[in-house]
Amino acid sequence: MQFSRRAQVMSPFYAMEYGRRAADLEADGHHVVKLNLGEPDFGAPPAFLAKVREVSDGRPLPYTGALGTPQLRQAIADFSGSRLGAPIDADRVVVTTGASAALLLACAALIDPGDEVLVADPSYPCNRRFAESFGADVRLLPTGPERRFQLDTRTVAEAWTGRTRGIMIASPSNPTGTSMAYDELLATCREVAGRGAWRIVDEIYLGLAGGERTSVAADDPGAIVVNSFSKYFGMTGWRLGWAVVPEEMLGVAERLAQNFYICPPTPTQFAALECFTPETIAVAEERRAILQRRRETVLDGLVRIGLPVPVEPDGAFYVYIDVAGTGLTASQFCDRALADAHVALTPGKDFGDDGAERYVRLSYATADTELELGIERLGDFLSGNREKDAVLQH
Numbered sequence: 001m002q003f004s005r006r007a008q009v010m011s012p013f014y015a016m017e018y019g020r021r022a023a024d025l026e027a028d029g030h031h032v033v034k035l036n037l038g039e040p041d042f043g044a045p046p047a048f049l050a051k052v053r054e055v056s057d058g059r060p061l062p063y064t065g066a067l068g069t070p071q072l073r074q075a076i077a078d079f080s081g082s083r084l085g086a087p088i089d090a091d092r093v094v095v096t097t098g099a100s101a102a103l104l105l106a107c108a109a110l111i112d113p114g115d116e117v118l119v120a121d122p123s124y125p126c127n128r129r130f131a132e133s134f135g136a137d138v139r140l141l142p143t144g145p146e147r148r149f150q151l152d153t154r155t156v157a158e159a160w161t162g163r164t165r166g167i168m169i170a171s172p173s174n175p176t177g178t179s180m181a182y183d184e185l186l187a188t189c190r191e192v193a194g195r196g197a198w199r200i201v202d203e204i205y206l207g208l209a210g211g212e213r214t215s216v217a218a219d220d221p222g223a224i225v226v227n228s229f230s231k232y233f234g235m236t237g238w239r240l241g242w243a244v245v246p247e248e249m250l251g252v253a254e255r256l257a258q259n260f261y262i263c264p265p266t267p268t269q270f271a272a273l274e275c276f277t278p279e280t281i282a283v284a285e286e287r288r289a290i291l292q293r294r295r296e297t298v299l300d301g302l303v304r305i306g307l308p309v310p311v312e313p314d315g316a317f318y319v320y321i322d323v324a325g326t327g328l329t330a331s332q333f334c335d336r337a338l339a340d341a342h343v344a345l346t347p348g349k350d351f352g353d354d355g356a357e358r359y360v361r362l363s364y365a366t367a368d369t370e371l372e373l374g375i376e377r378l379g380d381f382l383s384g385n386r387e388k389d390a391v392l393q394h
Contacts, residue, residue: 006133013125014350015361018334022344033366033374036344038174038318040234040365042287045280048235051271061266066257067250068095068242072269075276076242083281084206086218092244094253095264099204099228099241103130104260106224106243109252110198111136115165120151121352122320122359124174127202131168139164142354145310149176149320153188160195167192170202172209172315175351175361177295179315182214189220200224204241205316207232208288217244224249231316232284233275240268291317294364294371301375302362305382317365320348322358326385329357341381343374 015036022032043049055061067073073093081087096102103126111117113135119128121140128138141159143149151169169188171180180188185201192199201216201223208231217225228241245253257263274280298319302309308322323333330347337343348359364371 010129011125015346018338018344018346021338025338025342030342032338032342032344033370033377034344035362035364035366035371035374036346038231038316038363038365039236040231040287040291040317041367042234044235044238045233045275045283047274047277047280047283048233048271051274052267055267055270061270064263064266064269066254066263068093068264069269072272073242075273079276080215080217080244084203084213084215084217086215086244088217088244091250092217092221092247094243094245094250094257095269096241096243096257097261097264098230098239099202099226100126100130101257101261101264102226102228102241102243103127103200103202105253105256106200106226106245107131107134107136108256108260109249110166110200110224112165114163116161116163118151118156118159118164118167120149120169120173121354122149122173122175122348122356123168123170123351124202125350125352127168127170127200137163140352140354144354148178148180148311149173150178150180150184151188152180152184153191156188157191164195164197166198166200168200168202170205172205172313174205174316175318175346175348175359176311176320177313177316177318178311179209182212182216185216186219189216189223193220193222198222198224200226202226204228205231207284208291208317209315210292211314215244222246229272229275232288233280234284234287235268235272235275238265238268238272240264240272291365294368295319297368297371298362298364298375301372301379305375305379307378307382317363319362319364321360321362323360324358326382328385330360331357333360336385337378337381340384341377343377343381 018036074090076093077090107130111134117131117136225244229235309319334345334347346361349356
């Protein structure tokens with residue numbers, strides 16, 4: 001069988017690869033602390049689950065419109081205005097099968113083969129894989145800790161070429177957990193708009209950010225803004241997301257959705273209305289506060305065991321650890337941490353080229369007891385590694 005070039009050059013998603021290795025260790029009877037995946041441990045909100053049970057009573061659950069039910073689109077628009085500081089028209093909301101489908105629609109609508117697309121390095125790998133799958137030439141722009149691992153207007157302007165057609169931004173970001181200052185994000189979007197180009201802004205972690213949470217959807221109505229029920233509402237496996245798109249893109253998005261997946265899952269859409277009640281918002285905010293406390297637990301623990309975090313996260317539930325001082329590459333560190341300490345992490349090569357073998361991502365979206373045990377195990381692992389180095393140097 002001859003596979004496409006696209007399939008042959010696709011690199012593994014290493015976060016999932018380390019998850020597979022962790023599962024193999026667990027099958028052999030070992031307990032593994034899994035800090036490699038960005039999946040909140042809370043599960044879906046109780047009211048959502050109750051509604052799922054209610055609609056699973058045998059009633060017909062036919063296809064909905066390709067853009068989602070009118071009720072859910074309106075609820076998302078209301079949430080954008082009340083919780084994310086961006087009042088929008090419900091007609092601009094496209095409900096999708098997870099944020100991944102929103103990115104799929106956006107890339108299919110905007111990218112032709114050979115188009116150059118600018119993306120931060122490091123960044124979430126699957127976003128750029130969508131762009132590459134439609135023939136984009138993705139350019140990774142190194143950011144680094146001095147810019148909080150984020151793009152800025154100057155970097156984008158200096159990198160622009162005659163072939164550049166658009167930009168993909170994530171704020172807050174996976175893998176670093178950091179955000180762009182809102183004024184800088186808006187300025188960057190306007191810089192791109194001034195060049196007649198498109199911009200996709202990934203905001204799936206915005207609901208979890210500390211301080212003011214403002215979506216760019218209202219201030220830049222020409223942007224495609226992607227969000228999800230997976231992180232703030234903890235509904236990863238239910239596969240529901242949305243995009244806020246320019247009015248001129250609605251017909252295109254609808255045709256693409258009809259052909260790619262017909263419509264988002266009907267029962268999930270019905271039940272998701274329960275996410276926007278005051279009771280569920282209160283649950284989500286309580287969970288956000290728990291994640292903020294977990295962040296402090298992890299940051300304090302990493303300081304204690306001597307692993308530096310160059311930029312503290314302020315949004316997504318990740319820390320990007322500098323392991324250069326251990327004498328190991330990021331890949332070696334993750335391999336040995338899993339084999340020797342039974343702690344699963346993700347190496348920087350999952351997220352780009354710049355600093356790929358210097359940084360390691362840790363997700364703190366798991367129980368406090370697991371985080372504390374993981375830090376303890378990593379500390380013991382580092383102590384053993386330092387003792388070995390001392391013996392060799394002696």
